[in-house]
Amino acid sequence: MKKARIAVVGYGTIGQRLADGAALQGDMELVGVVDVAPTLATRALAERGMPYRLFVAQEEQRKAFDEARIPVAGTMPDLLGDVDIVLDATSAGIGLKNKDIYAAHRLKAIFQGGEKNDVADVFFHGYANYEKGLGRDYLKLTSCNTTGLIRAVDCLDRVAGVERVMVTIVRRVADPGDVHRGLVDVAQVDKVPSHQAVDLMTIMPHVEATGLLVHVPTTHGHIINVIATLTDHMTRDDILAAFSAHPRIRVVRIADGFSSNTSLFKYARDLGRPRGDMYEIAVFEETLALSRREVMFAINIPQEAVVVPETIDGVRAALRTQEDRLEAVGATNRYLGLRAQAEARR
Numbered sequence: 001m002k003k004a005r006i007a008v009v010g011y012g013t014i015g016q017r018l019a020d021g022a023a024l025q026g027d028m029e030l031v032g033v034v035d036v037a038p039t040l041a042t043r044a045l046a047e048r049g050m051p052y053r054l055f056v057a058q059e060e061q062r063k064a065f066d067e068a069r070i071p072v073a074g075t076m077p078d079l080l081g082d083v084d085i086v087l088d089a090t091s092a093g094i095g096l097k098n099k100d101i102y103a104a105h106r107l108k109a110i111f112q113g114g115e116k117n118d119v120a121d122v123f124f125h126g127y128a129n130y131e132k133g134l135g136r137d138y139l140k141l142t143s144c145n146t147t148g149l150i151r152a153v154d155c156l157d158r159v160a161g162v163e164r165v166m167v168t169i170v171r172r173v174a175d176p177g178d179v180h181r182g183l184v185d186v187a188q189v190d191k192v193p194s195h196q197a198v199d200l201m202t203i204m205p206h207v208e209a210t211g212l213l214v215h216v217p218t219t220h221g222h223i224i225n226v227i228a229t230l231t232d233h234m235t236r237d238d239i240l241a242a243f244s245a246h247p248r249i250r251v252v253r254i255a256d257g258f259s260s261n262t263s264l265f266k267y268a269r270d271l272g273r274p275r276g277d278m279y280e281i282a283v284f285e286e287t288l289a290l291s292r293r294e295v296m297f298a299i300n301i302p303q304e305a306v307v308v309p310e311t312i313d314g315v316r317a318a319l320r321t322q323e324d325r326l327e328a329v330g331a332t333n334r335y336l337g338l339r340a341q342a343e344a345r346r
């Protein structure tokens with residue numbers, strides 16, 4: 001079968017990880033990445049010997065890369081003429097502007113959470129609404145928190161039905177290395193409902209949701225406290241078994257030392273994961289409590305890598321490489337090593 005040819009536009013926090021994720025897929029080929037300036041990520045790419053070909057968005061940007069001695073393979077139109085689909089991971093709002101360029105090349109595109117929903121035909125999640133993405137031209141991924149939240153709620157929904165969820169999100173203020181938000185000592189609250197709750201209802205319209213967002217001055221991961229009202233009765237063990245069986249959900253124990261966002265980041269580094277990335281969300285086992293049909297649990301969202309699997313699912317849906325949701329997510333999981341890792345944990 002012909003490999004799906006992929007371009008990643010915007011080689012920043014998310015773009016670097018999408019490029020790595022796409023390159024790992026046996027049925028896809030990462031043809032190149034695009035950026036506009038010699039950022040640290042593109043400098044690191046050059047120092048690593050250019051494992052991916054780098055293109056500039058516009059010819060006039062080439063000079064700065066030449067000065068930084070970062071090899072440039074061409075301009076974005078050269079790359080777009082040679083691919084089947086674009087993964088746009090540019091800074092929020094740029095994707096909408098780029099959409100016209102993708103359309104002119106008759107290319108499908110997948111946008112990230114920072115874009116407005118109307119950039120795409122479908123607001124997409126690989127597990128929760130794969131079928132809606134089938135054959136569509138423009139998909140938009142949920143944000144990092146929403147991706148992880150929906151993974152957990154969809155997992156419960158498929159085994160027990162979920163009627164309602166209420167969440168509290170403790171949100172990391174910036175990515176590691178970012179200083180543009182300042183060095184602060186504050187927990188700032190937003191008005192309800194948070195966009196993640198509204199987005200969850202867009203993807204899973206049968207679930208009523210609301211949520212509170214608290215910004216905190218950390219950079220490694222968000223924590224979401226979820227209270228979900230189940231349709232069917234489930235025991236605590238049933239719920240833990242459902243989460244444990246999900247290749248993109250890791251059940252961890254506080255008793256084993258997994259007591260924080262940073263313990264998971266450190267563990268990912270100990271596993272030898274590039275950059276300390278974790279594709280899986282983690283459910284803290286000892287936070288899971290059941291009261292009648294209400295279940296409460298806390299999850300860790302590794303914000304930099306969590307959207308990679310569902311974005312790859314988006315490629316499969318848009319290009320119809322798999323018609324079946326579970327075959328599609330299964331292929332992504334297999335190539336990312338998620339299935340093997342889940343089996344090793346059992």
Ligand SMILES: NC(=O)c1ccc[n+]([C@@H]2O[C@H](COP(=O)([O-])OP(=O)(O)OC[C@H]3O[C@@H](n4cnc5c(N)ncnc54)[C@H](O)[C@@H]3O)[C@@H](O)[C@H]2O)c1
Nearest residue numbers: 010011012013014035057089090091112113114115144303
């Ligand atoms: N950082 C996270 O934790 C996170 C998590 C999930 C989703 N997202 C979303 O992913 C998207 C990207 O966010 P990020 O954190 O990776 O941003 P980032 O700033 O780290 O990276 C964006 C990259 O795009 C490049 N760029 C800007 N304009 C461009 C253009 N016209 N053409 C090509 N490249 C261009 C920038 O130089 C930069 O390297 C946003 O929609 C964001 O909301 C971010």
